[in-house]
Amino acid sequence: MSGILYGIGLGPGDPELMTLKAHRLISTARVIAYPAPDSGESFARSIAAGALPGGVREIPIIVPMRVDRFPAREIYDKAAHEIAAVLESGEDVVTLCEGDPFFYGSFMYLFERLSDRFRIEVVPGVTSLTACAALLRRPLTSRNDVMTVIPGPLPDDEIRARIDAAQAVVIMKVGRHLGRLKALLADMGLLERAGYVERASLPEQKVRRLADLDAETAPYFSMILIYKGEEAWTLPLSYSS
Missing domain, CATH: 3.40.1010.10 (Tetrapyrrole methylase, N-terminal domain)
Structure with a gap:
């Protein structure tokens, strides 16, 4: 056998x-x-x-x-x-x-x-998506909200369209696209709603509001989470980890 x-x-x-x-x-x-x-x-x-x-x-x-x-x-x-x-x-x-x-x-x-x-x-294993949500202390999505997972390397116009159609957004594979993604989210008025996590669950993890992140590139293991639905979830003012 x-x-x-x-x-x-x-x-x-x-x-x-x-x-x-x-x-x-x-x-x-x-x-x-x-x-x-x-x-x-x-x-x-x-x-x-x-x-x-x-x-x-x-x-x-x-x-x-x-x-x-x-x-x-x-x-x-x-x-x-x-x-x-x-x-x-x-x-x-x-x-x-x-x-x-x-x-x-x-x-x-x-x-x-x-x-x-x-x-x-x-x-199956715990995904980085759910690990990042736990670290940001904000639920991913709720009720009939549509959650969309977007690879960061996609073109801006495609990312914009997919974000417009969703209430909850996860952007993966941020890496060298960080600066471009920050600029796009700022233009869409979503920068203040976005949380950023890199190397989730590891000793060197970093958890931030995306607006507070002073960098133009990110590690491969990094992620941006956005909630734009009807629930009253907001990011805490700051993170220290």
């Missing part, structure tokens, strides 16, 4: 935000796979490090950190081939994924390559 491929959501970064199921599967794993940059440590592996058993076999999936579009097909083709060989031998493979495997998660590229051949179980 073939092994099972597990896609494990690790949450936003704090190991205590892993689910009990994720911790159990990681701590009993014999083979793990995880995305890793071409230089430096894997963020996914660092989240799970305290739960890894001794002697576990590791399959790093090296994904170059570039501005150009990824995933590169050959990277996940190669990873899928290596993981498939383990599964065919009867061993399970636990694949680590930051956040949630199916919410902008890299595991989806393995899933599309292997789901027609092997049994796959996906373990």
